[in-house]
Amino acid sequence: MSSNKVLSGAFILGLIILYINCGIQTCGVETTNGASVTAFQDKVEGTAPPLVNIYLFTSDYIPYIDTGLGIATTSGLDGYFSFYNVQIDTFNVAVVDIDNSRAAIISGHKSASLQTKLEKTGSLEGTVVSSKxxxxxxxxxxxxxxxxxxxxxxxxxxxxxxGKYKVQAARIQKQPYPQKPLIAELSEVYQVIIEPEQKTIAPVFEVN
Incomplete structure (x- = not known):
């Protein structure tokens, strides 16, 4: 009887160790810095390193103003992630490490299947001129x-x-909550290329 208890305890301990190892090693799935995205008619899914932040945006999404689609999720222990009930033509998927030190952006369209890898992030510096x-x-x-x-x-x-981005500046008018801010004036749109571990200097934005 005592022998069975010892065996049962050893078996349970083995399961606990296996569970911990699976959490660290994603149960046999190799943990890398790669990411893949596949877009379907009403779903976007893919793989990434475990437990990283995943963001899905329509290509015309404007942050803060919150126009277009912008949603987020986290990859699982096996690296899998998905967005259901989304119908989009063109999109960006951003994969961001927990500490924001490594990231990747994947741009695609419906029915696309794409791959990339996470790299060190870069920055964008510039100046805005506004008479108002x-x-x-x-x-x-x-x-x-x-x-x-x-x-x-x-x-x-x-x-x-x-990656390659469109960047713009806008003078905005804040509205009472819960209304979204309004865009009063827009600058010219510029295209910039962000390089890993580099600071990119943007053109001067003029907002009248």
């Missing part, structure tokens, strides 16, 4: 990256995945 003051929103289209300036002046966006 602020507040001023500087943002990257199709992402959650933005900053708010009280008035004209320099700005800095950190922890951006390497």
């Amino acid at each position: 003051g602020g507040p001023i929103l500087v943002f990257l289209y199709g992402t959650g990256y933005y900053t708010i300036l009280d008035s004209e002046g320099p700005f800095l966006l950190n922890s951006i995945p390497g």
Whole structure:
């Protein structure tokens, strides 16, 4: 009887160790810095390193103003993630490590299947000139990256995945909660390329 108890205890201990190892090693799935995305008619799914943040945006999404689609989830212990009941034509999926040190952005369209890898992030620095003051929103289209300036002046966006982006500045009018802010004036749209571990200098944005 005591022998059976010892065996049962050893068996349970073995299960606990296996569970812990599965949590660390994702149960036989190799943990890498790669990410993949497949888009279907009404679903976007993929794989990434375990327990990282995943963001799905339509390519015309404007952060803070919150126009377009912007939703988030977390990859599982096996790295799998999915977004259901989403019908989009073009999209960006951002995969961001827990400490924001590594990230990737995947741009695609419906029925696409894409792969990339997480790399060290970069930053974007620039200046906004406005004769009418602020507040001023500087943002990257199709992402959650933005900053708010009280008035004209320099700005800095950190922890951006390497890639090509459209960036713009806008003078906004804040509204009573829960209404969304309104865009009063827009600058010209510029295209910038963010390189891993590099600071990119943006053109000067003029918002009248």
